Amino acid sequence: MYxxxxxxxxxxxxxQDATTKLDAALKKRDxxxxxxxxxxxxxxxxxxxxxxxxLDNIKLIIDVDRTAKQYGVILNAVKFDVDQxxxxxxxxxxxxxxxxxxxxxxxxxxxxxxxxxxxxxFTGTFANFxxxxxxxxxxxxxxxxxxxxxxAQDSKDVYRFEIKAKIxxxxxxx
Numbered sequence: 825m826y827x828x829x830x831x832x833x834x835x836x837x838x839x840q841d842a843t844t845k846l847d848a849a850l851k852k853r854d855x856x857x858x859x860x861x862x863x864x865x866x867x868x869x870x871x872x873x874x875x876x877x878x879l880d881n882i883k884l885i886i887d888v889d890r891t892a893k894q895y896g897v898i899l900n901a902v903k904f905d906v907d908q909x910x911x912x913x914x915x916x917x918x919x920x921x922x923x924x925x926x927x928x929x930x931x932x933x934x935x936x937x938x939x940x941x942x943x944x945x946f947t948g949t950f951a952n953f954x955x956x957x958x959x960x961x962x963x964x965x966x967x968x969x970x971x972x973x974x975x976a977q978d979s980k981d982v983y984r985f986e987i988k989a990k991i992x993x994x995x996x997x998x
Contacts, residue, residue: 873964877994879940884965884991888944891963895955897948900984905941937992946985947977953985966992 881904889899946953953974960967968990974983 870964874966875937875992875994876965877996879938879991879993881940881942881991884967885944887963887965888960891959892946892948892956895948895952895959897946897952897956899944900947901943901945903943903945936995938995939990939992941988941990944987944989946987947982948985949981950974950983953983957987968992 885899885902892899946956948956957969957972960969969987970990971988972985974985976982977984
C-alpha cells in the first residue's frame with residue numbers, strides 16, 4: 825500500500841504541476857486577448873490585407889481589375905502557376921482553376937507564409953499601365969512583380985502587358 829500511496833503522490837504532484845502551467849497559460853492568453861482587443865480595428869484590418877491568412881486570389885484579381893478599370897486598362901487574363909496547381913487541391917470553375925487553401929507545402933517548409941505565382945495580362949496605354957503598377961505598388965496586399973513584358977497592338981499607343989507576380993499569405997496555425 826505504501827508503494828501505491830507513493831505512486832499516487834507522484835501523480836498528484838504531476839497534476840498540480842500541470843494545473844500550475846495551465847493557470848499560467850490561461851493568464852497569458854487573457855492578457856494577450858486584452859491587448860489584442862485594445863488594438864485599433866482599422867489597423868488590424870490593414871494588417872489582414874497586408875498579409876491575409878488565406879490565398880484569396882479571386883478578391884485580389886477583382887481588386888486589380890477594379891483599379892485597372894479606373895485607368896482605362898483592361899485585365900484580359902489571369903494564369904495561375906501550373907506546378908503549384910498540381911501540388912495544391914484545386915476546384916475548376918467556368919473561367920479559371922482556383923486553388924483551395926492548402927498549407928501543407930508551407931507547413932513542410934520553415935516559412936510562416938505561403939506564396940503563389942500568377943501571370944496577369946492587360947491591354948492599355950503605357951501611361952495608364954504605369955499608373956496601375958504604381959497603385960499596385962502602394963496597395964497594402966504584398967505583390968512581388970518579377971517581370972513585365974509588353975508588345976504593341978494594332979492600335980496606336982495601345983500595348984499588351986504581361987505581369988508575372990508572386991502573392992503571399994500567412995500559413996494557418998493548426
